[in-house]
Amino acid sequence: MRFSVLCLAIFLSPPLWADDEAMQLLSLMGTAVKEKNYDGIFTYQSGTKAQSIRIVHRASPKGNIEKLLSLDGAARELVKTDESITCIFPEGKQIQIDKRPLGGGFPSDLLSRLSLAVPYYSIQTGRQDRIAGRAARQLKVMPVDAYRYGYELWVDEESHLLLASQLLTQKGDVLERFTFSSITIGGEISESTLTPSRVGQQVTWERKQTEPVKxxxxxxxxxxxxxxxxxxxxxxxxxxxxxxxxxxxxxxxxxxxxxxxxxxxxxxxxxxxxxxxxxxxxxxxxxxxxxxxxxxxxxxxxxxxxxxxxxxxxxxxxxxxxxx
CATH class of the missing domain: 3.30.200.100 (MucB/RseB, C-terminal domain)
Structure with missing residues (x-):
């Protein structure tokens, strides 16, 4: 799932509380996603259910593209570009349009969504950690009220890509978790690597730009x-x-x-x-x-x-x- 460019709005509408290092890290994340290729395996966990998923992401001036492949259960695939999402269901079951395939994928779009929401969250850097064998910096995104959830993010200190995220209640309980267990950053991503490898029912959604409704x-x-x-x-x-x-x-x-x-x-x-x-x-x-x-x-x-x-x-x- 693609990262998006960090909007200028993140600086024009600063959060109620954000340290300088946190804002700089967000800016670096916005640059990294436009330039970095990566291939890795992450785990998505919600409650007691967990999925292992491989993700291959290629960044390009012409647009990002990525492929996700489930490693547990049915071998579902999802290919995403800036314009469309294609899902393949090899098990031959009826396609459910409202279903979130592959746990929704890695939440790479957190960055673009956060850029619009910063006035309603405090953003601070936290501890240093290791994710998938790489040094990472924690980023805390906490809501200013009790009507929304908070996030903890871990950003790779070398590449500035997102390596892990946790969705948190106000009490700090983890509701949802995405974490890379292994990742290779950089290098060429071939066209064949991004081509669906499975055969099955296929459905494609075209992306459409939306505007606030009057x-x-x-x-x-x-x-x-x-x-x-x-x-x-x-x-x-x-x-x-x-x-x-x-x-x-x-x-x-x-x-x-x-x-x-x-x-x-x-x-x-x-x-x-x-x-x-x-x-x-x-x-x-x-x-x-x-x-x-x-x-x-x-x-x-x-x-x-x-x-x-x-x-x-x-x-x-x-x-x-x-x-x-």
Whole structure:
């Protein structure tokens, strides 16, 4: 999964607390990802489940490309470019569009997301450590409130590439962990190394640029004539995407809105109520992802996100229905 260029916004919108060394390290990470090739194996762990994955990444002025191959269980592959994502499922099972293949890959995009979210996190350097036999510097990214998770990152001191990350609760409990066990940095990455080596069902998603949605555009284009208003969001969370669709099986309308501070994100789903269908009411948790569902004015409303439970509950309970 590609690293992205560090945005200038990280300097124009400084976090509430960041030491100079931490900011310099972020800048060096932004440069490294544009220039470094690497080939390694990392472990993704969420709760009691773990996966070993090989990743091959080639940086180029024409765009980054990388391949991920699962080393445990079914030999799934994922090839990513700046424009598309292609997944291969050799086991022949039905492709699940909403499934996160290979644990979502290595979280290389943390850098670009962090550049947009720095006002809502404190960023400091920590201890020196060793990851995959390489000297690494710890980087602590802690939220300014209790409505989002924090991160601990380990950055290679020589190449300035990300070697490990941990997603943390406010108490410091680890929810999700990515760690390289071995990595080779530099050298040529051949085209054949990046070509899928498996045969199976294949699906490709094309990347599309998105822009923040204007409130008047949402109301004008929404399939719902009524206005649903989210009365509370954590500081820094803004609407970044919105879509409406019709469920073919039930002929029911579903609206989705995505709110984000740049690093963390929450989806809100609004669906017409169907008394024959079971629906989440109350809290649900899967790894680092929390969800909370309620019924309002004959509609199911659900919030889902990689944020603490209190965040999804407070957001969904603030949603109001009001005709204009």
């Amino acid at each position: 409130r008047e555009d949402i109301h004008q284009n929404s399939v719902f004539p009524e206005l649903w208003r989210v009365a509370w969001l954590p500081a820094g969370f803004k609407l970044v995407a919105e879509q409406s669709r019709r469920r073919v099986d039930k002929d029911l309308l579903v609206e989705q809105r995505v709110y984000s501070d740049g690093l963390s994100a929450v989806s809100v789903f609004i669906e017409q109520r169907d008394k024959t269908q079971q629906h989440l009411e109350g809290a649900s948790k899967m790894g680092a992802v929390n969800a909370f569902g309620i019924v309002v004015d004959n509609h199911f409303i659900t919030t889902v996100g990689q944020v603490p439970e209190q965040t999804v509950e407070k957001i969904v309970r603030s949603i109001e229905f009001a005709k204009e």
